[in-house]
Amino acid sequence: MYWKMLIVDDEPVICRGLRYTIPWNSMGIEVVEEAYNGVEALEAINRLPADIVLTDIRMPVMDGLELAQRIAECRPDAAVIMMSGFDDFEYARQAMRLGVQDYLLKPVNIDELSAIVSRMAAQLEERRGLFLEHWLLHAVMKSGIPQFPEAGSTRMWPEEAQYRVVCSQLDDFAALEEGLSALDLDEVRSHWKKNIHEGLTGCKLLHVSAFAHKNLLVTLIFTDESWDESRLTELLSQVYSAWDGLATPRFILCPEKNRQDQIREALQEAFSLLDVPFLKDVPVVSYNGWEKRSAISRQAVYWEGRFAGILLHPDSGELELCTEPFFTELSSEKWLLSDVAEQCRYILYGLFHRFETLELKLEEELHFLGQLDLRVHNSYERLQELFRQDLRTLAEAIRPVSYSRNRSMIDRAEAYIREHMSENLKATDAADHIHVTPGYFSLMFRQETGKNFNEYLNGLRIGKAKELLIESEDKVFEIAEAVGYNDYKHFVFIFKKITGITPTAYRDVHRDRRSNPNQEDK
Numbered sequence: 001m002y003w004k005m006l007i008v009d010d011e012p013v014i015c016r017g018l019r020y021t022i023p024w025n026s027m028g029i030e031v032v033e034e035a036y037n038g039v040e041a042l043e044a045i046n047r048l049p050a051d052i053v054l055t056d057i058r059m060p061v062m063d064g065l066e067l068a069q070r071i072a073e074c075r076p077d078a079a080v081i082m083m084s085g086f087d088d089f090e091y092a093r094q095a096m097r098l099g100v101q102d103y104l105l106k107p108v109n110i111d112e113l114s115a116i117v118s119r120m121a122a123q124l125e126e127r128r129g130l131f132l133e134h135w136l137l138h139a140v141m142k143s144g145i146p147q148f149p150e151a152g153s154t155r156m157w158p159e160e161a162q163y164r165v166v167c168s169q170l171d172d173f174a175a176l177e178e179g180l181s182a183l184d185l186d187e188v189r190s191h192w193k194k195n196i197h198e199g200l201t202g203c204k205l206l207h208v209s210a211f212a213h214k215n216l217l218v219t220l221i222f223t224d225e226s227w228d229e230s231r232l233t234e235l236l237s238q239v240y241s242a243w244d245g246l247a248t249p250r251f252i253l254c255p256e257k258n259r260q261d262q263i264r265e266a267l268q269e270a271f272s273l274l275d276v277p278f279l280k281d282v283p284v285v286s287y288n289g290w291e292k293r294s295a296i297s298r299q300a301v302y303w304e305g306r307f308a309g310i311l312l313h314p315d316s317g318e319l320e321l322c323t324e325p326f327f328t329e330l331s332s333e334k335w336l337l338s339d340v341a342e343q344c345r346y347i348l349y350g351l352f353h354r355f356e357t358l359e360l361k362l363e364e365e366l367h368f369l370g371q372l373d374l375r376v377h378n379s380y381e382r383l384q385e386l387f388r389q390d391l392r393t394l395a396e397a398i399r400p401v402s403y404s405r406n407r408s409m410i411d412r413a414e415a416y417i418r419e420h421m422s423e424n425l426k427a428t429d430a431a432d433h434i435h436v437t438p439g440y441f442s443l444m445f446r447q448e449t450g451k452n453f454n455e456y457l458n459g460l461r462i463g464k465a466k467e468l469l470i471e472s473e474d475k476v477f478e479i480a481e482a483v484g485y486n487d488y489k490h491f492v493f494i495f496k497k498i499t500g501i502t503p504t505a506y507r508d509v510h511r512d513r514r515s516n517p518n519q520e521d522k
Contacts, residue, residue, distance in 0.1 A: 002030035003121050004048065008041040008055035008067065009034075009083070018054065022110060027118050028125075038062025042070055050078060052120055054113075056106075057084040057095070068098040077127075079120045083108055132208035136220050164221040164232060165254045165266040167274065168196065170247035173215040174376045180246075185214070191245050193217060199239035215375045216274065220263070229253065233284045240283035251284045252276075275336040277380050299329050300343040304350040308443050311351065311395050319391055327384040337374045337383065344368045344387045348394070354440040355398055362397050366390040409434045410448040413441070414456075421460050422484045427453040461485065462498045469507040476503045 005024065009015050015034040024031055032048050035041035037059045044050065053071060057064035068080050082095045085106040095103050102116045170176065170192065177185065193209055196219055200207045206222040223232070236251045243249055252273040254266045276285050303326050310319045330340050345368045367386040377383055416433045417425065430453065431441035446452055451459070461483040468479045477488045480503075485491035495503050 002028055003051040003124055004032045005029050005052040005054060005117070006041060006044055006048065006050040007031060007034050008036070008038070008053065008059070008064070010036050010056060010059040012036060014056075018108070018113075022114060024117075027114065028121050029117060038064065038067035038070075041067055042074075045071060045075055045078070050075075051124055052079045052081065052117065054081045054117075055083065057082055065094055065098065068095060068100050072099050079124065081113075081116060081120070129208060132220065133210055136208050136218060137210040162223050162225070162227075163257045163263055163266065164223055164227075165257075165263065165270045166219045166221060166232075166236065167252040167254075167270040168192070168217045168219065168249050169215050169252075169274070169375065169378060170245075170249055172247065172379060172382060174382055176247050177214075177376065188246060189214070189217075192249070195243055195245065195249075196239060199235065199242070203235060213375050215378070218267070218270070223256075229256070237283050250282065253284055274375060274378075275338050277331070277337050277340075277378065297343060299326065300346050304347045305439070305443075307347060307391060308351055308354050308439070309447075311355075311391070311398050319395060320388065323384055323388045323391070327380055327387075331380045337378065340380070340383055341368060341372055341374065344383070344390070348390060351394060354437055354443070355394075356437070362393055364393055366393060407448060409436065410445060413445065414449075417457060418460060421457060421464070422482060424486075425457060425484065457484075458494050458498065462495055465491075465495065465503065466499070466506065469503055470510045476507075479503070 002025070007015050007018050009018075012034070015036070019031045019034060029052070032050060033044050035044050038055075039062045041053065041055065042062070045053065053067075055064045055067055059067075062070075064082055064084075068082065071078055071080055076099075080098075080100045081102045081104065082100045083104045083106055101120060104113060104116070170188075176188065180188065189211065193211075196209060196217065197207070200219075200221065205227070207219055209217055209219040212218050221227075221232070232253060236253065240249060240251070252270050254269045254273075257263060257266050273285060303322070306322060307319075310322060327340075330343065335343075348366055348368055367390055369390075372386070377386060413430045413434050416430055420429070427442060427445075428438050430445075431438045434441070436444070442453065445456070449456055465479050465483045468474060468482065469476070472479070474482070476492075480486075480488050480491035483491075485494070492502055495506070499506055501509070
């Protein structure tokens, strides 16, 4: 990517000599045209993207001083070097006042001219770097993309290049942040940027980098057609292998863009890839195989119930272990970080709802119910640890109050069930009576009684039916209705399941015993 230079002198032989006797290409310079007076030069400047103008002072039609003044008005970023055959201080003074960068006496010393032009090219490179860094910083920090340089200005933007956006992050940045001071972290980021700069500069790739986040460095690379995706991936892998720093990086390479206005799209693509979890030994990430999930998974619904039961066991170590299979399922199905966080958030909200009657007081805020920065916590392992901490915090809040309150509520529920067992009673009725959710009631009831609601209710009903079968003359179907069974066949099925015999057989056996108390059971 050469800087463009225009040579202006009223003697064509001097123009050609300056153009062809100096190896401008080795300095990153391309001579785009020659002009033989100021008017021709001004027309060429308006038509061509000239960055450096090398001009004589004394020329017909328009001299070099007037040309310098006009350039300062229409192309203020262009660098002007003036040549003169007259060692006249007044000429030099006027030239400097017009913003001319350097002043040479004829005959021009080739080495001196080469040194001056090389210095000008270096200054232009520095200015371009500052311009591009400012542009990129604005682009990544704001919602919109800034205006590009106008066509008539100095070519700070490499117009003929192709563009690649590369994002880089450091692994387990949360742990790094916890272990280092703010000053040390600044040093890490400086070293990080330097590693990437050295890797790209070694391949002579023009690039600019800006931090969009404390753990996100965005690099814009300007390439030509020889740099396809596989070659850039190989280069980034080499940078990864040679990485010198406290933390391991990963790179996100976006597809090639050919127009400046496509860089917004490239940035959006890069930022979407940040949702891919940090994978060990994968230096360059692509989006293949990863997709956004829009719904809560069946795993989350299932695991909410599992975790709710575990939280009611004060001494159980299962809480620590159960997060492992949950996260293994998510990682095997390639869930994105934001979707994993949403599943965890759903489970925690569900647990809060189940235990809302306990009026929990948490010792610390839950990570997943606050502002969780996934660019810091950027791996499955880190999210699993945070989720485990949240469950532990919930357990510590539940355990001191759950046992005594649960026993009291279950006593009230049992009394209600005994009183209403002959009705069409459901678990939701008992839960409503003690003002808890059905899900929490079911968990708590099993914990305290060792039975689920239906097992407990059937036990009460069959117990009462056994009394009536022995002590009353009511028909079996009447007894079934009296204890809450409207379906006679269902009553017989449940009775036999619990006692091992039918209601009629039970009545016959026990009546025989009453009439013949000395008869042994068979």
